[in-house]
Amino acid sequence: MIETDNLTRLYGDIVAVAGISFRVEPGQVLGFLGPNGAGKSTTMKMLAGFLAPSAGSAKVCGHDVETEPLAAKRTLGYLPEGAPSYGEMSVREFLQFIVRMRRIDPEQRRRRLHEVIGRLQLERVLEQPIDTLSKGFKRRVGLAQAIVHDPKVLILDEPTDGLDPNQKHEVRGLINAMARERTIVISTHLLEEVHAVCNRVVIIAHGRLLADATPAELEARSRYHGAVSFSAVSSLAAREALERLPVVESVEVDPLDGRITVFPRQGRQILGDVQALLAAQGIRITEIQLERGRLDEVFRRITTGPAAEAAA
Amino acid sequence: MSAMFGVFRREFASYFATPVAYVFIVIFLLLSGALTFYMGDFYERGQADLQPFFQFQPWLYLFLVPAVAMRLWAEERKSGTIELLLTLPVTMTQAVLGKFLAAWAFVAIALALTFPIWLTANYLGQPDNGAILAGYLGSLLMAGAFLAIGSCLSATTRSQIVAFILTVTTCFLFLLAGFPLVLNFFRSFLPQALVDGIASLSFLAHFAAIAKGVLDLRDLLFFALVIGFWLYAGALLLDLKKAD
Ligand SMILES: Nc1ncnc2c1ncn2[C@@H]1O[C@H](COP(=O)(O)OP(=O)(O)OP(=O)(O)O)[C@@H](O)[C@H]1O
Numbered sequence A: 001m002i003e004t005d006n007l008t009r010l011y012g013d014i015v016a017v018a019g020i021s022f023r024v025e026p027g028q029v030l031g032f033l034g035p036n037g038a039g040k041s042t043t044m045k046m047l048a049g050f051l052a053p054s055a056g057s058a059k060v061c062g063h064d065v066e067t068e069p070l071a072a073k074r075t076l077g078y079l080p081e082g083a084p085s086y087g088e089m090s091v092r093e094f095l096q097f098i099v100r101m102r103r104i105d106p107e108q109r110r111r112r113l114h115e116v117i118g119r120l121q122l123e124r125v126l127e128q129p130i131d132t133l134s135k136g137f138k139r140r141v142g143l144a145q146a147i148v149h150d151p152k153v154l155i156l157d158e159p160t161d162g163l164d165p166n167q168k169h170e171v172r173g174l175i176n177a178m179a180r181e182r183t184i185v186i187s188t189h190l191l192e193e194v195h196a197v198c199n200r201v202v203i204i205a206h207g208r209l210l211a212d213a214t215p216a217e218l219e220a221r222s223r224y225h226g227a228v229s230f231s232a233v234s235s236l237a238a239r240e241a242l243e244r245l246p247v248v249e250s251v252e253v254d255p256l257d258g259r260i261t262v263f264p265r266q267g268r269q270i271l272g273d274v275q276a277l278l279a280a281q282g283i284r285i286t287e288i289q290l291e292r293g294r295l296d297e298v299f300r301r302i303t304t305g306p307a308a309e310a311a312a
Numbered sequence B: 001m002s003a004m005f006g007v008f009r010r011e012f013a014s015y016f017a018t019p020v021a022y023v024f025i026v027i028f029l030l031l032s033g034a035l036t037f038y039m040g041d042f043y044e045r046g047q048a049d050l051q052p053f054f055q056f057q058p059w060l061y062l063f064l065v066p067a068v069a070m071r072l073w074a075e076e077r078k079s080g081t082i083e084l085l086l087t088l089p090v091t092m093t094q095a096v097l098g099k100f101l102a103a104w105a106f107v108a109i110a111l112a113l114t115f116p117i118w119l120t121a122n123y124l125g126q127p128d129n130g131a132i133l134a135g136y137l138g139s140l141l142m143a144g145a146f147l148a149i150g151s152c153l154s155a156t157t158r159s160q161i162v163a164f165i166l167t168v169t170t171c172f173l174f175l176l177a178g179f180p181l182v183l184n185f186f187r188s189f190l191p192q193a194l195v196d197g198i199a200s201l202s203f204l205a206h207f208a209a210i211a212k213g214v215l216d217l218r219d220l221l222f223f224a225l226v227i228g229f230w231l232y233a234g235a236l237l238l239d240l241k242k243a244d
């Protein structure tokens, strides 16, 4: 479990994190979103016990990160931003160092090492100095280091940055598999990742918390939530007729591919009506889709909207 | 305790992961030999002791020990591993001590490898081996003091070069603290009591006695205190300046 209360951090005069409070329970995977410089990494550094908060407090599994730092650090696995590791060591030596520092029982060490090496597919590079690994492999070594002691709380700063699509898939699978009894916080700039692994999203900008919701709730805030979009052979006629439907707010045509998006009036379901109308008019559609809402649009609105302006 | 040993072990191994360690040891041994035999008149003095060997050591350390110490924290800062290290379950004291002891052990190995000089003295005559042992002990303590200064200053920067230059300069001042060059400078604006205080900080003065084989508890205590002070200062600095 993670609990922060009015967590604040200044760098000189710069306010990087300005009083953030939230709580993450076991079983939750919290996606930490925000534009560059929003204060995501700074918050995570404080949770991990690297930086001391300037004000406020943070607790990991009930241990305050400032007054009981060792107890907090023991329960926690942390992937710092950029996945730093000791470049001159080989992957095996590095992981053995971590295992020793984490005081895993000697009998369990072998099993745990074997497991993370397998999961992150590091067998091939085990004896290679970390300096000579590609970016993605370095990130995987960083992830291995964070989970090797099977921690109750995981804090991962951009865990899939630099991974190839297959590895992204693997790592997301890994996070999902670990999610059940653990508390996980990840920061990311990839909104599809939010869908893939998070069951809760926190958006911050300028060091302030601007949204705290489930991915579905955020999507529901989108203009596109409940909209119907389709591609038709001849779109002009369709557009006129659709605009006259009482449940329809507006209709937009993508200038590039001619795809039509029909927006509902507040809270209305329009898929049935749209389909009926298209059938009645004899308009042939090649494909039709009910939109869930677009996170990127919601993200942009929240982080550039009035609330964000006020925070800045 | 085991956390400190973990840090120690990793740090110590890292010296030997690159050729730097071997280069350092070779240079140290060559210079020790050259200074002892050519400049120290080892043979011509006609005395079987290691005075010529020990008398140059402070000057050798002045440049070589900062080279060992400069990477201790500057490298961790530069590569970002400081964040990894300090979020492992390890206290700042354990981290600082573990790293310092690793560097010290490394210098101790280099120092121990000068044993052929000692063998030579024993071959040529009958030196006082107790005095030589005391000399080695004093030498190791002085190296520790240099390293502690280097550890602290290395914690202030992400550049190893800056750490090196700061450390050499500071060590130089400590070496010469008892000399008129330094004392006259301070005398121009400090009261005599403080100038005497500064004079008593001279590494050379404290080392000279030990190098002659006179183990005075005050000299040992002096180096121990210097080491403790600089390590503590380094830990404080790290805690304060973790962010940059
Ligand atoms: N060591 C530092 N010294 C001074 N300012 C800093 C330092 N680290 C971060 N900042 C500032 O604090 C703010 C928050 O930075 P932070 O790294 O937490 O952002 P972030 O949300 O992780 O961004 P990104 O998405 O780019 O990783 C930024 O304005 C940044 O410039």
Ligand SMILES: [Mg+2]
Pocket: A040, A041, A042, A081, A157
């Ligand atoms: Mg960041």
